[in-house]
Amino acid sequence: xxxxxxxxxxxxxxxxxxxxxxxxxxxxxxxxxxxxxxxxxxxxxxxxxxxxxxxxxxxxxxxxxxxxxxxxxxxxxxxxxxxxxxxxxxxxxxxxxxxxxxxxxxxxxxxxxxxxxxxxxxxxxxxxxxxxxxxxxxxxxxxxxxxxxxxxxxxxxxxxxxxxxxxxxxxxxxxxxxxxxxxxxxxxxxxxxxxxxxxxxxxxxxxxxxxxxxxxxxxxxxxxxxxxxxxxxxxxxxxxxxxxxxxxxxxxxxxxxxxxxxxxxxxxxxxxxxxxxxxxxxxxxxxxxxxxxxxxxxxxxxxxxxxxxxxxxxxxxxxxxxxxxxxxxxxxxxxxxxxxxxxxxxxxxxxxxxxxxxxxxxxxxxxxxxxxxxxxxxxxxxxxxxxxxxxxxxxxxxxxxxxxxxxxxxxxxxxxxxxxxxxxxx
Numbered sequence: 094x095x096x097x098x099x100x101x102x103x104x105x106x107x108x109x110x111x112x113x114x115x116x117x118x119x120x121x122x123x124x125x126x127x128x129x130x131x132x133x134x135x136x137x138x139x140x141x142x143x144x145x146x147x148x149x150x151x152x153x154x155x156x157x158x159x160x161x162x163x164x165x166x167x168x169x170x171x172x173x174x175x176x177x178x179x180x181x182x183x184x185x186x187x188x189x190x191x192x193x194x195x196x197x198x199x200x201x202x203x204x205x206x207x208x209x210x211x212x213x214x215x216x217x218x219x220x221x222x223x224x225x226x227x228x229x230x231x232x233x234x235x236x237x238x239x240x241x242x243x244x245x246x247x248x249x250x251x252x253x254x255x256x257x258x259x260x261x262x263x264x265x266x267x268x269x270x271x272x273x274x275x276x277x278x279x280x281x282x283x284x285x286x287x288x289x290x291x292x293x294x295x296x297x298x299x300x301x302x303x304x305x306x307x308x309x310x311x312x313x314x315x316x317x318x319x320x321x322x323x324x325x326x327x328x329x330x331x332x333x334x335x336x337x338x339x340x341x342x343x344x345x346x347x348x349x350x351x352x353x354x355x356x357x358x359x360x361x362x363x364x365x366x367x368x369x370x371x372x373x374x375x376x377x378x379x380x381x382x383x384x385x386x387x388x389x390x391x392x393x394x395x396x397x398x399x400x401x402x403x404x405x406x407x408x409x410x411x412x413x414x415x416x417x418x419x420x421x422x423x424x425x426x427x428x429x430x431x432x433x434x435x436x437x438x439x440x441x442x443x444x445x446x447x448x449x450x451x452x453x454x455x456x457x458x459x460x461x462x463x464x465x466x467x468x469x470x471x472x473x474x475x476x477x478x479x480x481x482x483x484x485x486x487x488x489x490x491x492x493x494x495x496x497x498x499x500x501x502x503x504x505x506x507x508x509x510x511x512x513x514x515x516x517x518x519x
Contacts, residue, residue, distance in 0.1 A: 114234050114292050115243055119250050121287035122227065125185055126251050128280035130258025132192060134362055135266050135273045136213065138355055139199070140206055141344045147474070149206060150341050151466025156210040157217035158463065162452065164221035169448025170309045172222070173441060177230040178293055180222055182285055187219035189281035192274050199270030224451035229443040232435060233293050244431055245380070248424065249373030255366030263359025313445030316438070323437055325496030326389065326430040329488065331453040333393045333426070337400045337485035338461040339416075340365070345474045351409045364413045368420030369427075376428055385429050386502030390489055392425035397485030404478030430454075432505050 140149050172180060194212045203209075235243040265273040317323050339346075340362065347358040381388060399419035406412040430450075438446045468477030493500055 114294065117287060117291045118231070118234055119247060121284045121291060122247075123250060123254050124280045124284035124287060125188070126254035127258050127261075128188070128192065128277040128284070130254055130362075131262035131265070131273060131280070132195070132277045134259040134262040134359055135270060136195065136209065137341075137344055138263075138266060138358060139270055140209055143204055143206055147345060147466055147469040149466075150344065151463040151470070152206075152210055153213060154341060154461070154463045154466065156213040157220065160214050160217035161221045164218055165225070165448045165452045166311070166313070166445070168222045169225045169313055169445035172225050172229050172444030172448070173309075174444075177226050177233065177444070178288065178291065181226045181230060182288055184219045184222040184226065185281055185285050185288070188216060188223070189278055189285070191216040191219070192277040192281060196271055196274035196278060199274055221451075225444050225447040228431070228435070228447040228450070229440075230293070232440060232443065234291065242380075244435065245373060245376050245428060248428060248431075249370055249376075252366045252370035252373060252424075256363045256370060259359040259362035259366075260356075261359070263355040263357075266355050309445070313442065313447075313449040316442055316446055317449055320437060321496055321498045322386075322502055323434055325492060325499035326433055327450055327453045329389070329393055329492045329496070329499070330426055330430055332488040332492075333396055333485050334454065335461045335464060336481045336488060337397045338465065339400050339403055339478050339481065341461065341463075341465040342469055342474050342478055345469060346403075346412070350407060350474065351412060353409060357409065361413060361416060364416035365420035365423070368417035368422075369424035370420075372421040372424040373428070376424070381425075381429065381505070383503055385433075385505060386499045389426050389429040390493055390500060392422045392429075394486060394489045395419075395422040396426065397482050397489065400485065401479065401482030404475060404482055429505075433502075436505055 137150060137153055140153055141147075143149075191212050194215075195209070198208050198212070231243060231247065261276075262273060265276060317327065343358055343361050347353050347355075347361060351357065351361075353360075396419050399415045399422060403412050403415035403419070406415060434446060434450055435443075465477055465481065468480065471477075472480075
């Protein structure tokens with residue numbers, strides 16, 4: 094319908110500027126992500142080094158997954174009702190405590206992996222609040238007109254930590270686990286200090302409409318269920334990671350198939366992030382404007398194919414390149430999914446919607462690690478990785494039939510059609 098008013102997506106020159114608060118937020122998150130990435134690679138290596146049992150890697154993922162499943166929906170409700178910045182600070186403080194506990198376990202040379210699993214369970218509890226808070230806080234720092242650019246820039250910058258963290262973790266672990274966890278603790282504390290300086294400019298008063306806690310907890314599920322585009326994007330990414338992810342198998346591949354040490358393991362984990370970083374930079378320069386739904390399906394298919402190449406490779410540089418391609422394809426899928434969710438969700442619902450997104454996507458990483466670890470224990474690492482890659486390709490074909498509306502999405506702006514006018518123009 095024609096209108097004499099400016100386009101709802103047209104921004105003034107002032108609105109086109111990303112506020113300085115966003116860059117303070119980026120630095121604080123960068124420090125925290127560095128800590129998480131370093132810790133992830135070291136915990137997996139240390140637990141496997143103690144047990145030499147592929148099933149122990151499955152328990153590393155499961156210990157973090159179960160608390161997230163239990164707490165994510167209540168966390169989303171709290172994120173929509175209370176100060177998001179304060180919730181994020183508390184969750185990072187708990188994660189810093191986990192690093193301190195892992196430091197103590199490593200310093201005492203504990204060979205009881207139950208202690209490591211207990212700390213990881215506490216870490217999973219904190220992460221249940223971190224994910225939805227981070228996603229919901231960003232639109233309160235950056236104006237809506239700059240949200241798409243901020244998402245792309247945020248994703249790209251975070252890859253610096255995802256690249257550097259595993260590499261640094263592998264190097265530091267060569268000097269001992271205690272030093273590594275001490276660095277993680279310092280990074281979490283730095284992130285907390287930087288977060289204090291971040292002003293929240295676009296906060297809206299919470300307007301709870303549901304009458305019971307259960308209705309509040311499940312409001313995000315109901316919202317997503319009524320938007321097939323969002324449901325299709327989230328579930329496609331879920332099964333791609335659940336079936337095709339090979340991160341949990343990297344310690345086995347590094348030691349027993351590619352015959353590299355902790356440094357090689359860090360390089361393999363970083364390959365995924367390097368591919369994502371390069372693609373994120375490209376998307377920042379050449380933003381996706383057309384056929385975004387179709388592009389997402391193609392990206393997930395490439396992700397599955399790249400992981401299949403990795404599964405069959407016995408040459409380090411081939412494996413590294415395959416993970417590089419997988420990371421680039423995954424960045425495209427993530428960029429489409431996050432942008433669709435943020436543009437299609439009103440501010441007072443973002444905590445609960447992002448909690449459901451984290452339940453499907455964030456926790457799928459840990460559940461995928463459990464799937465990969467158990468499969469490797471039963472059938473071997475290579476068959477487990479091959480089946481996962483083939484499963485991803487099968488999901489892509491099935492989802493194209495189940496969610497034609499997602500395949501037909503042309504522009505990101507199509508996701509705003511169901512929003513009230515005051516939200517679409519905010």
